[in-house]
Amino acid sequence: MSIGAVSIGAASSVRRDLILGGVLIALAILVPLLTGTRYIVTQTTLFFIWAIVVTQWNLVLGVGGIFSLAQMALFAVGAYATAMLGYYFHMPMVLAMLLAGIATVLVSVLIGLACLRLRGPYVALLTLAVAQVMYLLVANDTECFTNPESGCMPLFGGIRGFTRFGDLGFRALFGSKFYVGHYYVGLGLLALATAFSVAIIRGPAGLAFQALRDNPGYAVSRGISRFKYQLWVFGLSAFFTGLAGAFYAVNFAAVGPIVFSISVLLFLLSMIVVGGIGTVWGPLLGAALLMLADEAMREVGDWRDIGLGLILAGFVVLLPKGLAGLRLSWGRRPSQAPGDIPGA
Amino acid sequence: MSALLSLVRIGAGYGANEVLRGVSLDVAEGSLTAIIGPNGHGKTTLLRAISGLVPLTAGAISFAGRPLMTLRPDEIVAAGIVHVPQGDLLFPEMSVIDNLQMGAYLPDAAKQMRARLDEVFALLPKLKERRSQIASTLSGGERRMVGIGRGLMAGGRLLMLDEPSLGLAPILIDQIYDVIWELTRAGRTILVVEENAARIADKAAQVALLDNGQFAWTGQGAELMARPKILETYLGA
Amino acid sequence: MDVLIQIIASGLTLGAMYAVSTIGLALVYGSLNMLNMAHGALLALGGYVCWYAMATLGLHPLLGVAAAMIVCGAVGLVIYCAAAQPMLGSANFETQIFIATIGIGAIIENVILRLFGPQPTPQPLNLTGALVIGNVHIPHQNLLILGVALGLMAALALLLRHSRLGRAIRATAQNREAAQLMGVRVGFVYAQVLALSGALAAISGIMISSLSGLLPNMGGDPMLKAFIICVVAGLGNVYGAVAAAIVLGLLEAATQYVLGVRYSFAILLLLVIAVLIWRPYGLFGRKQVVRL
Numbered sequence: 001m002s003i004g005a006v007s008i009g010a011a012s013s014v015r016r017d018l019i020l021g022g023v024l025i026a027l028a029i030l031v032p033l034l035t036g037t038r039y040i041v042t043q044t045t046l047f048f049i050w051a052i053v054v055t056q057w058n059l060v061l062g063v064g065g066i067f068s069l070a071q072m073a074l075f076a077v078g079a080y081a082t083a084m085l086g087y088y089f090h091m092p093m094v095l096a097m098l099l100a101g102i103a104t105v106l107v108s109v110l111i112g113l114a115c116l117r118l119r120g121p122y123v124a125l126l127t128l129a130v131a132q133v134m135y136l137l138v139a140n141d142t143e144c145f146t147n148p149e150s151g152c153m154p155l156f157g158g159i160r161g162f163t164r165f166g167d168l169g170f171r172a173l174f175g176s177k178f179y180v181g182h183y184y185v186g187l188g189l190l191a192l193a194t195a196f197s198v199a200i201i202r203g204p205a206g207l208a209f210q211a212l213r214d215n216p217g218y219a220v221s222r223g224i225s226r227f228k229y230q231l232w233v234f235g236l237s238a239f240f241t242g243l244a245g246a247f248y249a250v251n252f253a254a255v256g257p258i259v260f261s262i263s264v265l266l267f268l269l270s271m272i273v274v275g276g277i278g279t280v281w282g283p284l285l286g287a288a289l290l291m292l293a294d295e296a297m298r299e300v301g302d303w304r305d306i307g308l309g310l311i312l313a314g315f316v317v318l319l320p321k322g323l324a325g326l327r328l329s330w331g332r333r334p335s336q337a338p339g340d341i342p343g344a
Numbered sequence: 345m346s347a348l349l350s351l352v353r354i355g356a357g358y359g360a361n362e363v364l365r366g367v368s369l370d371v372a373e374g375s376l377t378a379i380i381g382p383n384g385h386g387k388t389t390l391l392r393a394i395s396g397l398v399p400l401t402a403g404a405i406s407f408a409g410r411p412l413m414t415l416r417p418d419e420i421v422a423a424g425i426v427h428v429p430q431g432d433l434l435f436p437e438m439s440v441i442d443n444l445q446m447g448a449y450l451p452d453a454a455k456q457m458r459a460r461l462d463e464v465f466a467l468l469p470k471l472k473e474r475r476s477q478i479a480s481t482l483s484g485g486e487r488r489m490v491g492i493g494r495g496l497m498a499g500g501r502l503l504m505l506d507e508p509s510l511g512l513a514p515i516l517i518d519q520i521y522d523v524i525w526e527l528t529r530a531g532r533t534i535l536v537v538e539e540n541a542a543r544i545a546d547k548a549a550q551v552a553l554l555d556n557g558q559f560a561w562t563g564q565g566a567e568l569m570a571r572p573k574i575l576e577t578y579l580g581a
Numbered sequence: 582m583d584v585l586i587q588i589i590a591s592g593l594t595l596g597a598m599y600a601v602s603t604i605g606l607a608l609v610y611g612s613l614n615m616l617n618m619a620h621g622a623l624l625a626l627g628g629y630v631c632w633y634a635m636a637t638l639g640l641h642p643l644l645g646v647a648a649a650m651i652v653c654g655a656v657g658l659v660i661y662c663a664a665a666q667p668m669l670g671s672a673n674f675e676t677q678i679f680i681a682t683i684g685i686g687a688i689i690e691n692v693i694l695r696l697f698g699p700q701p702t703p704q705p706l707n708l709t710g711a712l713v714i715g716n717v718h719i720p721h722q723n724l725l726i727l728g729v730a731l732g733l734m735a736a737l738a739l740l741l742r743h744s745r746l747g748r749a750i751r752a753t754a755q756n757r758e759a760a761q762l763m764g765v766r767v768g769f770v771y772a773q774v775l776a777l778s779g780a781l782a783a784i785s786g787i788m789i790s791s792l793s794g795l796l797p798n799m800g801g802d803p804m805l806k807a808f809i810i811c812v813v814a815g816l817g818n819v820y821g822a823v824a825a826a827i828v829l830g831l832l833e834a835a836t837q838y839v840l841g842v843r844y845s846f847a848i849l850l851l852l853v854i855a856v857l858i859w860r861p862y863g864l865f866g867r868k869q870v871v872r873l
Contacts, residue, residue, distance in 0.1 A: 312684030433759035
């Protein structure tokens with residue numbers, strides 16, 4: 001694999017990414033200005049939040065090859081940390097969000113140290129179990145840590161969760177149009193998260209992981225330690241995941257154990273599978289499509305999870321590389337350029 | 345007399361990697377055929393294509409007049425083709441006798457279980473000694489014998505052996521080949537794949553040299569031994 | 582002392598229930614390299630079918646159990662045909678089937694939710710009364726569960742050791758290609774293993790729900806625990822999984838008594854992580870071989 005060819009291939013991909021990203025950001029900036037509907041703006045903000053989580057999860061799953069199901073738990077850590085910092089310490093939200101992101105990184109490093117030395121299925125099961133245990137500890141807590149007028153409040157909020165822990169100040173600034181402020185914050189975070197994602201996939205780390213996948217023996221003999229690289233990816237991607245959780249908390253001004261639910265995990269997993277694991281734009285495509293599908297299924301609320309299950313199973317069996325993978329297999333000629341790292 | 349096994353211009357490979365191209369071969373009943381050639385050129389793929397483990401991309405295989413291409417590996421075994429694979433592929437957690445009994449899994453073979461076991465033990469007495477030993481603890485030579493014994497338990501009209509001498513010390517190779525000559529004398533149809541032509545060529549009725557996925561030379565064993573140039577070119581012998 | 586006996590009795594019951602589930606999971610993983618994440622949903626399905634058969638159709642308990650086993654076995658078969666078989670050859674099979682079965686599990690659970698509603702329902706297959714020895718009360722239901730589990734495990738051991746199907750399963754798990762070359766129709770073996778695993782899940786689900794009631798999502802935690810048990814034993818090792826199930830059942834009972842129900846899963850998880858740091862392939866694991 002010649003380094004020259006690789007960097008040329010990577011550079012042109014990065015240029016494509018920047019152009020595509022620029023166009024999408026420009027479009028996104030226009031949305032609240034063009035539409036008056038609050039619903040569209042707030043739903044798109046939610047899309048931003050899920051998109052951040054999914055792009056980071058994609059790094060873990062698709063690039064790092066770590067089969068982790070703890071992503072939602074990390075998201076929850078970010079959300080809960082923000083809420084608790086605001087609730088117990090009355091910390092301003094911007095600072096709380098930042099600290100929450102860092103806290104999430106720490107938690108993810110702990111989880112990584114425990115789980116990453118294991119093989120695929122073990123990691124999946126263990127991370128799922130960690131997420132479930134966290135949920136149980138939070139939701140089943142009935143001991144009152146504090147006792148305000150609103151009633152008994154367990155340490156982690158118990159089954160009711162946290163409300164009224166602070167906000168970003170947009171209500172004071174924009175009054176009833178505060179959600180527009182949230183929209184742009186969300187867009188900004190997504191742009192940063194995607195830039196980070198691109199940097200990892202197209203950069204030296206992405207190459208290292210490609211090497212680990214294609215020829216593990218050789219990669220290891222060249223000094224690429226799978227464990228170290230995986231821990232880095234796992235930890236760094238947790239920062240934006242936690243930040244997404246923090247923003248979720250601030251945006252909805254409420255946090256509860258619902259963030260741990262299987263429903264949400266299913267939803268996000270579907271996004272990744274539909275979009276395509278391991279690609280740069282696949283997860284975003286998947287997130288957009290699933291949000292739209294969710295809208296469509298809103299009428300048939302009861303069937304939502306069944307619908308998601310069908311989408312998930314159907315796509316894995318019939319279209320395992322996702323939609324981004326479809327484009328990849330058309331565009332690729334039999335003799336592949338050595339620099340072709342998976343990327344749409 | 346028509347051949348027992350007939351390969352007509354078959355092609356086979358792994359995904360985009362085409363290993364065999366336009367390979368044709370006839371194996372007569374009761375004969376010993378040897379397929380030789382350098383490693384990595386398709387000898388194992390050829391046997392796996394016959395036994396159904398690798399699908400054909402082109403051509404046809406017929407056995408006793410019956411086309412094999414649409415059959416599953418287990419159906420091909422039932423039709424009478426027994427493949428003793430390279431590397432033995434024993435059941436590691438089972439004992440020697442359990443492995444042998446698995447050889448007679450199909451109902452027709454299972455009916456003759458007792459008789460066949462006795463035959464195999466007579467031919468390979470070491471196995472009788474170690475009948476209760478777990479397969480993963482056996483030595484290389486013993487494993488090879490279990491593999492061949494397992495193949496014999498299945499009966500079958502065509503016995504295919506993939507590199508029976510691989511990785512064995514010369515004295516063990518002698519023992520293995522004594523068994524093979526014994527079987528040939530008893531009239532069994534045998535197809536052997538070997539990298540080393542010397543052992544097998546002069547006894548084989550037919551030798552085929554597989555080079556780069558195609559037969560570069562076929563003919564009688566004695567003929568090949570009389571042409572050292574061919575041996576040199578392809579096998580560096 | 583009485584407390585200790587009580588804990589051991591509950592622990593063995595829990596262990597027995599998990600063991601039945603775990604065997605199914607270990608068989609499926611050992612043969613197909615497949616982590617069946619729909620197993621939890623099958624647990625719930627078995628419990629509900631039995632309840633429906635007994636409470637609504639008025640059938641005899643044995644028929645209820647049989648119905649549950651048949652339905653769940655059939656669903657297992659469908660999972661094989663629709664999801665596992667089409668993807669068997671692919672390089673990422675383990676990951677893909679994991680995700681696909683998560684989806685299938687969600688479908689099954691939500692169908693149950695739609696059909697039977699979200700309210701908890703008691704399982705009618707429940708013996709009343711208890712065995713009283715001095716100060717120790719062992720409910721008859723627990724003894725039944727223990728008995729059934731032991732009987733089931735003995736039957737399975739016989740099946741695997743001495744039956745033709747059992748030998749085919751072991752051979753396929755130990756070396757699939759060699760099994761094919763012996764004339765084993767591996768596709769059939771896989772289908773039967775999944776059906777068997779479904780039937781075992783049904784029984785496990787009936788037992789668990791007899792103690793804690795029926796809920797559409799009741800299968801999630803037991804499935805996770807059963808998987809953790811398999812992982813601790815070493816994925817694919819059936820006897821090891823049974824042993825680990827009993828040990829973990831005892832541990833869970835002990836932790837529940839000392840610290841309360843809330844922390845038992847957490848402690849279990851910490852222990853499992855500790856074990857895996859010490860032995861990454863599980864206590865008895867070496868590779869994906871079904872050690873029977």
